[in-house]
Amino acid sequence: MTLLRIEDLSIRFPTRTGDIEAVRDISFSVGRERLAIVGESGSGKSQTGRAILGLTPAFAQVTAKRLEFDGIDLLKATPRLRRDLRGKRIAMILQDPKYSLNPVMRIGRQIVEALRAHENVGTREARERTLDMLAAVQIRDPARVFDLYPHEVSGGMGQRAMIAMMLIAGPELLIADEPTSALDVTVQLDILAILDRLVAERGMGLIFISHDLRLVSSFCDRVIVMYAGRVVEEIAASELSRAKHPYTQGLLNCMPSIDADRHPLPTLERRPEWLL
Amino acid sequence: MANVATAVEPGRRRKGVSAVVSAVLRFVVVGAVTFLGLLTVTFFIGRVVPIDPVLAIVGDRASASAVAAARQQYGLDLPLWQQFALYLKKALTGDFGTSVLSSNPVMQDILRVFPATLELATAGTLIGLFFGIPLGVLAAVKRDSLIDQIVRVIGLVGYSIPIFWLGLMGLLIFYAKLDWVAGPGRIDIAYEYTFTPITGLFLFDAAIQGEWAAFADIFSHIILPASLLGYFSMAYISRMTRSFMLNELAQEYIVAARAKGLRETRIIWGHALRNAAVPLVTVIALSYATLLEGSVLTETIFAWPGIGMYLTNSLQNADMNAVLGGTIVIGTVFIGLNLFADLLYRLLDPRTRA
Amino acid sequence: MSANAISRRDWLLSERPQSRLQARLGRAYMTWRRFSANRLALIGLAIIVALLVVAAFADLIAPYPPTVGDLRQGLLPPSAEHWFGTDDQGRDILSRVIYGSRLTLYVIVLVAIIAAPVGLIVGTVAGYAGGWIDVVLTRITDIFLAFPKLILALAFVAALGPGIENAVIAIAITSWPPYARIARAETLTVRNSDYISAVRLMGASPWRIILRHIMPLCISSLIVRVTLDMAGIIITAAGLGFLGLGAQPPLPEWGAMIASGRRFILDQWWVAAMPGAAILIVSLGFNLLGDGLRDALDPRGSRQ
Numbered sequence: 001m002t003l004l005r006i007e008d009l010s011i012r013f014p015t016r017t018g019d020i021e022a023v024r025d026i027s028f029s030v031g032r033e034r035l036a037i038v039g040e041s042g043s044g045k046s047q048t049g050r051a052i053l054g055l056t057p058a059f060a061q062v063t064a065k066r067l068e069f070d071g072i073d074l075l076k077a078t079p080r081l082r083r084d085l086r087g088k089r090i091a092m093i094l095q096d097p098k099y100s101l102n103p104v105m106r107i108g109r110q111i112v113e114a115l116r117a118h119e120n121v122g123t124r125e126a127r128e129r130t131l132d133m134l135a136a137v138q139i140r141d142p143a144r145v146f147d148l149y150p151h152e153v154s155g156g157m158g159q160r161a162m163i164a165m166m167l168i169a170g171p172e173l174l175i176a177d178e179p180t181s182a183l184d185v186t187v188q189l190d191i192l193a194i195l196d197r198l199v200a201e202r203g204m205g206l207i208f209i210s211h212d213l214r215l216v217s218s219f220c221d222r223v224i225v226m227y228a229g230r231v232v233e234e235i236a237a238s239e240l241s242r243a244k245h246p247y248t249q250g251l252l253n254c255m256p257s258i259d260a261d262r263h264p265l266p267t268l269e270r271r272p273e274w275l276l
Numbered sequence: 277m278a279n280v281a282t283a284v285e286p287g288r289r290r291k292g293v294s295a296v297v298s299a300v301l302r303f304v305v306v307g308a309v310t311f312l313g314l315l316t317v318t319f320f321i322g323r324v325v326p327i328d329p330v331l332a333i334v335g336d337r338a339s340a341s342a343v344a345a346a347r348q349q350y351g352l353d354l355p356l357w358q359q360f361a362l363y364l365k366k367a368l369t370g371d372f373g374t375s376v377l378s379s380n381p382v383m384q385d386i387l388r389v390f391p392a393t394l395e396l397a398t399a400g401t402l403i404g405l406f407f408g409i410p411l412g413v414l415a416a417v418k419r420d421s422l423i424d425q426i427v428r429v430i431g432l433v434g435y436s437i438p439i440f441w442l443g444l445m446g447l448l449i450f451y452a453k454l455d456w457v458a459g460p461g462r463i464d465i466a467y468e469y470t471f472t473p474i475t476g477l478f479l480f481d482a483a484i485q486g487e488w489a490a491f492a493d494i495f496s497h498i499i500l501p502a503s504l505l506g507y508f509s510m511a512y513i514s515r516m517t518r519s520f521m522l523n524e525l526a527q528e529y530i531v532a533a534r535a536k537g538l539r540e541t542r543i544i545w546g547h548a549l550r551n552a553a554v555p556l557v558t559v560i561a562l563s564y565a566t567l568l569e570g571s572v573l574t575e576t577i578f579a580w581p582g583i584g585m586y587l588t589n590s591l592q593n594a595d596m597n598a599v600l601g602g603t604i605v606i607g608t609v610f611i612g613l614n615l616f617a618d619l620l621y622r623l624l625d626p627r628t629r630a
Numbered sequence: 631m632s633a634n635a636i637s638r639r640d641w642l643l644s645e646r647p648q649s650r651l652q653a654r655l656g657r658a659y660m661t662w663r664r665f666s667a668n669r670l671a672l673i674g675l676a677i678i679v680a681l682l683v684v685a686a687f688a689d690l691i692a693p694y695p696p697t698v699g700d701l702r703q704g705l706l707p708p709s710a711e712h713w714f715g716t717d718d719q720g721r722d723i724l725s726r727v728i729y730g731s732r733l734t735l736y737v738i739v740l741v742a743i744i745a746a747p748v749g750l751i752v753g754t755v756a757g758y759a760g761g762w763i764d765v766v767l768t769r770i771t772d773i774f775l776a777f778p779k780l781i782l783a784l785a786f787v788a789a790l791g792p793g794i795e796n797a798v799i800a801i802a803i804t805s806w807p808p809y810a811r812i813a814r815a816e817t818l819t820v821r822n823s824d825y826i827s828a829v830r831l832m833g834a835s836p837w838r839i840i841l842r843h844i845m846p847l848c849i850s851s852l853i854v855r856v857t858l859d860m861a862g863i864i865i866t867a868a869g870l871g872f873l874g875l876g877a878q879p880p881l882p883e884w885g886a887m888i889a890s891g892r893r894f895i896l897d898q899w900w901v902a903a904m905p906g907a908a909i910l911i912v913s914l915g916f917n918l919l920g921d922g923l924r925d926a927l928d929p930r931g932s933r934q
Contacts, residue, residue: 055534087537094535099528104551104626114536149626165536306772313773317782321789436913438865440872441888441906444895452896569778573869587781588873591788603785610778 003173003205004052005029007066011047011056022047022060024229030173034199034206036216036237038251039226040268045209048226049175052207053092054082069173088118091166092175096182097158101150101165108146111165118169133164137194156187160194167198173205181211192219213240213251225251227270246271299622307615312364314607319363322600323356372601377593382601386583390605391476392462393575393582397567399479399502404509404563409549409556411510412517416525417544427514434511439504439570443577446500458496460579467493501578505570509563516559520552527551554625561617565610572606664926671922677915685731694722696729697880705898715900717890723901726882727908733883734912737798737867738860744802746856749809750848754840756810757817764814771810779804780866787875794883797876801866805859812855816848850927858920861913868909884909 011023023044028035037045051062054074067074069090074082094100102110111130115121121129127146134142137160150158159179166174176195180188196219199206210216216223217237225233225248233245243249250268338346347353354362366372372382415427451459458464463471463478467490474481479498482491524530525548533543575584583602590598643660647653665671684691694712699721706716714723756767786800787793820826821844829843870876871885879886884905891902 050531053535055531083537083539085537086535092532092535094528094532096528100532102529102533102547102551104554105547113538117537117539151626162532165532169537309769310773310776313770314777317777318785321785432914432917433910436861436865436917437910438868438872438885438888438906440869441902441909444888444892444902445906448895448899565778569780572780572784573872576873587784591784592874594788596788599785599788603781606781607778610781611776614776 002029002031003070004207005066005068006052007064009048009051009062009064009067011044011051012061012063013057014059014061021229023051026226026229026231028224028231028234030205030207032172032203032205033222034208034220036208036210036220036223037226038210038213038216038223040211042228043226044229045226046177049092049177049207049209052175053086053090054079055086055092084118087114087166087171088169089171090173090175091169091171092177093159093162093166093179095178097150097155097162098182100162101158103150105149106146107148107150107153107161111161111168114165115168129168130164133168134161136167136198137161137164138190139164154187155183156190159183159187159191163191163194163198167202170202171204173207174199175207175209177209178211179208180215213248296623299619302622303615303619306618307611310611310615311608314604314611315364315367316360318600318604318607319360321603322596323352323359323363367604372604373597375590375598375601376595377590377598382598385586385598386601386605389581389583389586391473392478392580393568393571393584395477395479396498396502396505396574396580396582397564397571398477399498400505400567401509401560401564403502403506404513404567405560407506408510408513409517412514413521413544413549415514415518416521419522424518427518430507431511431515434508438573439508440573440577442507443501443504443574446504447577450500457500458493460577462494462497462581463490464493464497501574501580505567505574508570509567512563512566513556513559517552517556520555521548524548524551554621557624558617558621561613561620565613568606568609568613661926665922668922668925670918671925674915674918674920674922677911678919681731681735681912681915684728685735688728688732692722692725692728694725696721696726696882705894705901707898708900714904715898717887717901718894723887723904726887727884727905730882730884730887730905730908731912733794733877733881734864734867737794737801738863740798741802741805741863742856742860744798745806746809746852748802749806749811750813750845750852752806753810753813753815754817754844754848757814758821758836758840758844760821767810768814771807771814774804774807775811777804780869783866783870784873784875787870792875792878794877794881797867797870800870801863805863808855808859809852812851813845813848816851817844820844820847854920854924854927857916857923860916860920864909864913864916 006029007027008025009023009027010021010025013020013022026044026048037048039045047056050056052067052069052074056062062075064075069085072081072085074085077085101107108127108130111133112126115126115129131142131146134145139145139157139160145153145157145161150161153161159182163179179195180191183191192215195206198204206220208216208220213223217240220237223233223235223237223240224231225235225243225245227247233243233248235243235248240248240252243252246269254268352359370383374380375382375385378385411423411427411430415421415424418424447459450456467487471478471482471487471490472485474484478494479491482488482494521544525544530543530548533547538547571580571582572584572587574580575582576588579585583606587599587602587606589595590602641652642656644652644656647656699716699719701720703712703716703720704718706712706720708715712722712724714727716722717726752767752771756764756771782804783797783800786803787796790796790799826839826843829839834842867876868883868885868888871883872889874886874889877883877886879890887905888902891898891900891905894901
């Protein structure tokens with residue numbers, strides 16, 4: 001079943017020296033599966049994620065032949081409806097909990113607030129459900145973390161709180177924008193395992209935005225490779241080794257391997273004709 | 277002054293008692309050093325700069341015996357460092373000498389007039405806050421809109437206009453031409469002898485005594501000078517609020533708050549402004565300090581019997597003890613507010629408490 | 631002709647300048663382009679240029695002498711003959727405002743000449759030397775920053791005696807600390823850079839490094855700050871004049887003119903209104919110019 005359908009999505013940022021096209025005519029769809037969007041920084045992958053949520057800055061122009069979530073035309077939806085969708089049906093996890101959690105608000109309150117934005121629940125029930133959610137992201141002492149400020153917890157703990165905050169209202173589609181890039185390597189796997197379990201348990205669709213092709217290939221079902229605002233390849237994760245596009249091959253070849261001693265390391269090739 | 281954000285600590289400690297103690301300790305030590313600096317500068321102004329300090333104190337119309345007596349009384353025949361020690365000792369006990377003009381101890385005079393200034397500056401700051409914060413928030417949210425332009429113009433004019441001139445023009449228009457407000461002074465002669473001050477803050481005193489006719493008269497007197505000071509405070513506060521809000525609205529936690537599906541009003545007033553409030557408290561304290569200073573010229577225009585008018589009267593009569601005493605008192609309050617702003621900043625931000 | 635103009639522009643914008651001069655001119659041209667794109671900044675520049683012209687040619691522009699009046703013509707309202715009216719001594723207010731521009735310029739130029747170098751030296755020395763010298767100088771700067779400027783200036787003038795020179799000294803004494811702070815911050819950012827180390831390895835003395843290699847880098851942020859401070863200096867000087875502590879009569883200083891018009895404010899409003907308007911316009915000019923310079927010289931702070 002398809003949750004999200006995108007056809008010819010473009011995002012333009014008008015500037016004094018001309019428009020910057022962050023995303024150009026991309027199309028894909030997502031069901032209750034794990035889709036990865038991979039690309040280097042500036043390839044437009046994060047902007048794609050934000051456009052789905054309607055979080056593109058007001059001065060940017062978002063156009064698409066089709067941008068549909070569960071049959072709802074997102075481009076024609078009222079701001080009110082889009083806000084109701086955010087958090088409740090589509091949620092997003094951001095990169096670095098150090099910046100994405102409000103520094104002057106206790107963690108518990110931030111999660112309670114997400115819940116109460118969508119459901120009319122009493123104070124006590126909201127607290128109970130927040131503590132349950134914190135337990136679900138494997139925080140050992142939820143009652144203590146509930147009363148902490150974001151700077152008082154580690155990056156891994158912060159990202160767990162972020163996941164709890166975004167999942168508490170039970171969204172059907174989760175966009176994870178580089179959810180582990182800012183974390184220590186040892187913590188990355190824990191967070192991925194938590195995400196993995198919750199996505200499977202709740203039957204959510206997941207869009208996993210990353211620059212790390214290897215991570216993605218082991219974690220997701222399908223991979224979309226973006227370059228300079230375009231989709232250059234769409235391929236099942238299991239078939240990555242048979243990728244056709246030279247850019248995807250380049251990304252795969254860049255990864256150092258322990259077994260093979262390769263000198264010199266290959267550099268990533270960028271050809272202007274891929275932009276067309 | 278030192279309102280620069282300290283680096284965010286990734287530490288996981290809860291806020292410790294030691295953090296509060298060290299912030300307070302810093303407040304005390306820096307305050308003491310700065311206060312000592314103020315006393316040094318005023319000593320320098322009073323004893324070193326004038327060609328004959330004695331004449332500066334007693335005035336040039338004093339008799340020869342008075343001059344000699346003063347020379348001895350103030351220890352002006354002693355070496356400079358002893359004079360300084362004596363000066364410090366006296367200043368620390370609140371002894372700034374006697375005013376030539378009023379023949380009272382300077383400290384006594386200042387305590388008498390200070391509430392008037394306090395009332396005026398407080399009213400001005402409240403007006404500035406009441407208009408400045410919403411204006412600054414709206415200007416940041418609706419960037420480059422009409423309201424943003426208005427805030428910009430208010431700021432530019434506020435930084436470009438002499439307050440004493442604006443006061444004169446205000447009196448001309450709102451008192452003389454339109455007759456909307458009372459003229460110079462703090463209270464009408466009709467009430468001056470029936471009204472009994474308690475705290476010296478007349479509006480407050482009239483309210484608690486239920487003297488509503490007097491209250492209306494006092495209000496009519498204070499509203500124009502307070503609005504003028506409030507305008508300058510608003511110019512500063514709205515400009516700073518705008519810049520803090522722009523900074524906060526660009527942060528990732530705002531994106532996260534939107535992704536949660538929160539209402540925009542809640543994001544702006546609940547999330548962004550709450551974060552902006554931390555540096556804003558500093559700005560408000562600084563603005564209050566600036567208004568205390570700005571009251572000097574305002575009080576002259578409005579015949580407001582506060583410390584500003586006391587200071588200018590003393591200046592014009594070369595009453596040096598009173599001038600230096602007034603300078604030290606205003607300077608001390610100013611320094612205190614500056615440091616208080618710094619202290620508040622450290623205590624309010626959960627990140628700097630750890 | 632137009633081909634020539636285009637090539638000149640290309641020469642200025644060249645990414646590979648052939649000489650130091652070309653690089654410098656190219657940078658200046660870029661700065662000017664950013665500055666002139668800002669209409670308000672151009673208005674500010676126009677006001678300041680007008681101030682300079684008026685001050686330079688006051689003798690030619692002013693229709694009447696500034697200090698001599700006809701008592702029979704006192705307190706005349708604005709008219710075709712006296713655009714700004716006359717004061718109580720029958721002097722033409724327009725002419726006094728025009729001559730007053732010289733005093734205003736005199737004050738701000740002198741304050742800038744005294745305060746900016748003091749701040750520059752204190753800041754660069756503190757930043758470059760580090761250690762206890764830095765601690766002491768920074769502490770002194772902070773102490774002066776925490777003082778109420780106007781009050782301190784008042785006390786200084788009270789001790790020195792009224793007069794325009796003393797007003798200048800008093801204002802200068804209270805305005806150097808922000809410059810020291812800026813210069814120190816700039817110095818700290820460059821002092822450990824490789825090219826300063828290179829100069830040091832070549833045997834340059836600390837003074838030479840500060841004078842030749844660090845101070846020039848502080849200049850542009852200092853210019854912005856000084857320009858933005860001009861309005862405050864003008865207003866403080868006018869405030870001193872208003873209290874009778876600055877320029878003395880019959881000098882046509884704007885603040886003193888407002889003070890003399892105060893007695894007639896209810897009936898002859900123009901006597902006080904006109905010099906105040908002049909202060910407002912000139913201060914506004916410096917603020918607009920300073921904002922524009924800041925945006926043009928520091929593209930980081932204004933990129934959005």
